Amino acid sequence: MGLPKEEFYVSGARNCAGCGFPTIIRIVTKAAGKNTIIVNATGCMEVVSTPYPQTAWKLPWVHAAFENAAAVASGVEAALKKLKKDANVIVFGGDGGTYDIGFQALSGMMERGHNVLYICYDNEAYENTGIQRSSSTPKFSWTTTTPIGKKIRGKRRWKKPITEIMAAHGSPFVATASPHLHMDLFNKVKKALSIKGPKFMKVLSPCVIGWKIPSNKTIEVEELAVESGVFPIYEIVNGKLTINYKPKKLRPVKEYLMMQGRFKHLNEKEIRSIQERVNKYWDYLLNLEKLDNAFFV
Amino acid sequence: MVGIKKVEYGKKQVLSTSDAIAYAVRFCEPKVTAVYPITPQTWIAEKITELINNGEMDSELILVESEHSSCSAILGAAATGVRTFSATSSQGLALMNEVLHVLSGMRLPSVFAIASRALSSPINIWADHSDMMNSRDTSWIQLFCESAQEAHDTIIQAYKISEKALLPVFVVVDGYTLSHVYEPVFIETKQKVKSFIGDYKPTHAYLNPKKPMTQGPIGYPSEYMDFKLEQQRAMNKALNVIKETNRKFKIKFGRSYGNGLIDERVRSKRVIIAMGSMCTTLRGLEKKYKKTKYEFSLIKIKSFRPFPKKELLRALSNATDIAVIDRAMSYGNAGPLFIEVSSALGEAGYRKRINNFIVGLGGREARIKDFEFIIKNIGRESYWINVNGGKNISFSAVI
Numbered sequence: 001m002g003l004p005k006e007e008f009y010v011s012g013a014r015n016c017a018g019c020g021f022p023t024i025i026r027i028v029t030k031a032a033g034k035n036t037i038i039v040n041a042t043g044c045m046e047v048v049s050t051p052y053p054q055t056a057w058k059l060p061w062v063h064a065a066f067e068n069a070a071a072v073a074s075g076v077e078a079a080l081k082k083l084k085k086d087a088n089v090i091v092f093g094g095d096g097g098t099y100d101i102g103f104q105a106l107s108g109m110m111e112r113g114h115n116v117l118y119i120c121y122d123n124e125a126y127e128n129t130g131i132q133r134s135s136s137t138p139k140f141s142w143t144t145t146t147p148i149g150k151k152i153r154g155k156r157r158w159k160k161p162i163t164e165i166m167a168a169h170g171s172p173f174v175a176t177a178s179p180h181l182h183m184d185l186f187n188k189v190k191k192a193l194s195i196k197g198p199k200f201m202k203v204l205s206p207c208v209i210g211w212k213i214p215s216n217k218t219i220e221v222e223e224l225a226v227e228s229g230v231f232p233i234y235e236i237v238n239g240k241l242t243i244n245y246k247p248k249k250l251r252p253v254k255e256y257l258m259m260q261g262r263f264k265h266l267n268e269k270e271i272r273s274i275q276e277r278v279n280k281y282w283d284y285l286l287n288l289e290k291l292d293n294a295f296f297v
Numbered sequence: 298m299v300g301i302k303k304v305e306y307g308k309k310q311v312l313s314t315s316d317a318i319a320y321a322v323r324f325c326e327p328k329v330t331a332v333y334p335i336t337p338q339t340w341i342a343e344k345i346t347e348l349i350n351n352g353e354m355d356s357e358l359i360l361v362e363s364e365h366s367s368c369s370a371i372l373g374a375a376a377t378g379v380r381t382f383s384a385t386s387s388q389g390l391a392l393m394n395e396v397l398h399v400l401s402g403m404r405l406p407s408v409f410a411i412a413s414r415a416l417s418s419p420i421n422i423w424a425d426h427s428d429m430m431n432s433r434d435t436s437w438i439q440l441f442c443e444s445a446q447e448a449h450d451t452i453i454q455a456y457k458i459s460e461k462a463l464l465p466v467f468v469v470v471d472g473y474t475l476s477h478v479y480e481p482v483f484i485e486t487k488q489k490v491k492s493f494i495g496d497y498k499p500t501h502a503y504l505n506p507k508k509p510m511t512q513g514p515i516g517y518p519s520e521y522m523d524f525k526l527e528q529q530r531a532m533n534k535a536l537n538v539i540k541e542t543n544r545k546f547k548i549k550f551g552r553s554y555g556n557g558l559i560d561e562r563v564r565s566k567r568v569i570i571a572m573g574s575m576c577t578t579l580r581g582l583e584k585k586y587k588k589t590k591y592e593f594s595l596i597k598i599k600s601f602r603p604f605p606k607k608e609l610l611r612a613l614s615n616a617t618d619i620a621v622i623d624r625a626m627s628y629g630n631a632g633p634l635f636i637e638v639s640s641a642l643g644e645a646g647y648r649k650r651i652n653n654f655i656v657g658l659g660g661r662e663a664r665i666k667d668f669e670f671i672i673k674n675i676g677r678e679s680y681w682i683n684v685n686g687g688k689n690i691s692f693s694a695v696i
Contacts, residue, residue: 035506039373050514060504062376063513064399068369071361075329075373075381076504078357082328082379087506105369108362 003186004030013056014048018215020205020222021045021092021121023179028090028119028203029059031189036088037076038062041069041097044128044207045121067101069093070109073116088193091118094205095136096126099160110169110198117192120162121205131210135160138230139277140270141262143210148265158277166200167236167295173199175235175244180222184244188235195237204231212261224256229282234289241294243285253278307486314445314475315340317482318384318410318468321452323354324490325408327382329374331359331367335389336422337472338412342384356382364389368396375405376512378503380456383407386472387414390428394435397465401436402528403513405502406459407466408452409437413573414472415659423660424471426573426625429601430633436528438466438535439601441572445480447554453485454542454557456494461542462535463501464528471574471624473660478574485550493549532603539600555597558605561612563587565594567675568613570638571622572598575656575663579622582668591672598634606641613642618676619651626655631679631692650676653692656683 008029015022021044029036040046040063049056050063064072073091080087093102098120109116125143126132132145137155142148146155167174173192177185185203192199206213206221213221225231226245230253233245253275257263266274288294304310304320312320318341322330330349332342348354357374361367364385371381385393390411400407415425429439438458442448448470455466470476502512516524536558543557554560560576563583571579576597583595596612598605613619619642623632630636635653642649654671657663667682670689674680679692 037377037504037506046513047515050511052514052516052520055511055514057511058509060506060509061511062373062504064369064372064376064403065395068365068372068396071366071369072373072376074359074361074366075331075370075375076377077373078329078331078359078370079374079377079379082357083377085505104362105366108366111362112359 003027003182006030008058009049010056010058014051016208016215018208018218020123020179020207020218024121024185024203024205025092027179027182027185028189031186032088032090032193034059035086036090039069039073039076039089039091041091041093041102042066043094043097045092045094047128066097068105069097069102070105070116070118073118074109074112074114077114077116089116091116093118093120094128095120095122095124096134099135099162107169110166110171110200114198115196117189117199117201119201119203122202123205123207123210124159125207125210127207127210136162140266140274142265143262153265153270163200163202163236167239169198170297171200172197172238172297173235174201176202176231176233178204178222178226178231178233180219181226181233181245184233210262213259217259221256221259224251224259227251228253228256229278230256232282232285234285236295239293239295239297241285241288241291243289250282304484306484309481309483311479312445312482312484313340313477313479314448314470315412315477316344317445317449317484318452318470319344319348320484321449321490322382323348324485324487325382325453325456325494326380326491327356328379329359329371330356330382331361331370332383333361333364333367333385333389335364335386337414337476338384338386338389338410340476341410341412364392365396368393368400371407372396372400372403372405375400375407376403376502376504378499378505380497381407382409384410384412386412387416387422387428391416391431394432397432397435397437399513401465402524403502404463404531405465406463406497408455408459409465409467410452411467411469412472412476413469421659422472424474424574424624425658425660426623429467429469430625430627432467433602433633436464436532437602438462438464438539439469440466441469441599441601442475443574443576443597444475445478445482446552448475449482449484450546450550450552451554453490453493454546457542458535458538460497462531462538464531464535469573475574489549493546536603536605554599556608558600559608559612560597560599561594563594564612564615565592566615566617567593568596568616568619569593569622569671569675570596570598570619570634572601572634573624575622575624578663578665578668582672586672593672593675601634604637604641609638609641610645610647613647613649616649619649620654620671620675621651622654622656622671624657626658652677653679655681
C-alpha cells in the first residue's frame, strides 16, 4: 500500500532522532493534501519546525500560543467561510495543549461545531519543557514532576479519557490511531476530512527522551502499545464505535512497559494493576462496540 | 440591549454609546466577529449580534467560551487575512492579555471596543482605566474617547489606522459612564464609511494554500529582539498614521478630535491632563474658570499608545504647573498617566511643578467639587480624591 509521494513536512527539521510525530505529520498531510491549513499549538512540534527564518512546512501554518489552537482554528475556519474558500483546517496539539491547558478552547470549538480536524499527538507528558506530568501521563509513569519517591511512586491517576470526552461532545468523527498502522492513520484522516463538523483524533507519538527508549525503537513501542491493548485503535463515527484493529490475543502489558525507562521502576503489583485496567478497558470497548450508539450525537 | 429602535443613517439621533459603536462597526464590515459577554461591554455585543442575526451586518459570528478564545479566534481570522472585530472589558481584557501580545507581535490588524472597567479584587463592574493600563505594554494602539460621537468616529478611524500601521487598536470608552450614556450622535452612512476605509487586502499575512506562509514561528535570541524593534518602529510610525487619519476624517466627515493624538483647545500656564469621559466635565470647568485666578487648560490624551510625547511637550512648553488625573493606579508608585507625563518632561529636561490625582476608581463618583479641589491644587501635592468617606488624602499621608 502506497502513500502519496509529495511531502509537506520537509526533511531537516530539528526533531530528536526517533521522535514520533514527524511520521504523524507526514502521513496526515499526505492524506490531507495541498489544500490544507495547519494550526499548531505551542510545543515540540512548533519549536522544532519553525526556527525563524526557516520553516519545515510546505503548507500555510499558524501558531499563536499553547492553549488556544482550537480557538485560532475556529477563527481561521470562520474567515475561510467568509472568503468563500474551501480548505482543510487541521490542528496539531500535544497532550498538554489538548488534555490540559487547551481543553476549554477545544471543548468550545467542538461545541460550536467548527469544520476543523483536531489532532492530538499524544506523547503522554510535557516533553518540550523537560518531561513533566500531564493528565495524559499513564498511571505510575515516571516524569520529572512525578518522580519515583519513597512515599509516592510516579503518577497517581489514570490517563484522562479524552476521546470519549470528545465523542460525548457529539462530534461526528472521533478516532485513535498509531503511525505504525500507517494506512489506518492515512484513511482515518481522509475519512475525517470528508465529514463536515468538528473532528478529533488522538495519535500515539512516542518521545524517546521522555519515555526513555532507544531512538530506533519508536515504531516497535507503538506496535506494542497497540498489541498489548494499552492504546486501542478505534473510531467513533456519529456515535457508533468500531474497534479498527483487534490483536488475536493481547500481548502482556509488561512487555510494553519494560521496553521503556519511564516504567522501569514498576513492581509486580503495579504492573498487575495496569494489566487489570487494560483488560477492563478492552472489555468496555468491546461492549460499546455492540451498541448502535455508544455515544449520543 | 432589548428592543429594536430603527436607526437612521446619515442623521443625528439619540443613541447609547454602545449602539453608536455597533453602528460604526457595521459599515466597517469585519468578516469575523468574536465576542464573549462581560459587563459593561454586553450592549455592544448584543447590538452587533442583533444586526448580524437580522441580516443587516454580514459577519461570521463566533460566540466563544472565553475572552482568551475570542482574542484567539480573532487572531486566527486576521492571520487568514480578513478584517475582524471584538469587544470586551476588565477581567475579559485581562484574560486576553497573553493573546493580545501574540496578535500585535504577528502584526495583525484588528479593532476591539473596550468599555473600560476596574479589575478585581474586590470585584467591581464600574468605570476605571485599570484594564487598559494592564494592557499598556501589549503593543496595541489605545484610543480613549469622551463621547458617543467620538466613539462612533474613532471606530471608523481605527480600522484605517490599524490596517495602515499593522497594529491592532483598542477604542476605549469608560464603562457605564460613557458606554451606557445616551447622547445625540450622527450615524454615518455605509457608502461614506466604506469609501473612507476601503477594503482590507493583506500582503503581509494570510493563510492561503496556493501561497503557503508560516506565521508565528519561534524567534531565537538572534532574531527575537529585531522583531521587537520593528514593533517599536511601527508604534512610532503610528503617531503620524493616527494624525493623518484624523485629518482625512475631518475632510470627509467634518469632525475631528484634536490632532488625533491629543486635544488641547486653549493654552494656559496651569494645565490639567486627563483621559476619557471626565474630559467633558473638565472642559466645562475650563470655561468656568477662564480669566480667574484658577484659570487652567485641559489637555486630553486621546492616544495613550503610542504616547504622543512630542505633541504633549509642545503643548506644555509654556506651562508652569501641571496636574495629571489618573483613573488607575500603579501600586507602589503613582498613576500610570502621571508616570508617562513625568517621564516625557524629564527626558526633555523640562522643569515644571507636576502632581497627580487618583480619581474615580471602580466607578466612584468624580464630583464637581472634586474637580474644583484639583483645579485649585494644580502643581502642588498629589492626592487620592474622594476616599475614606469623601476625604482627599495626600500621597505622603498614605502610610
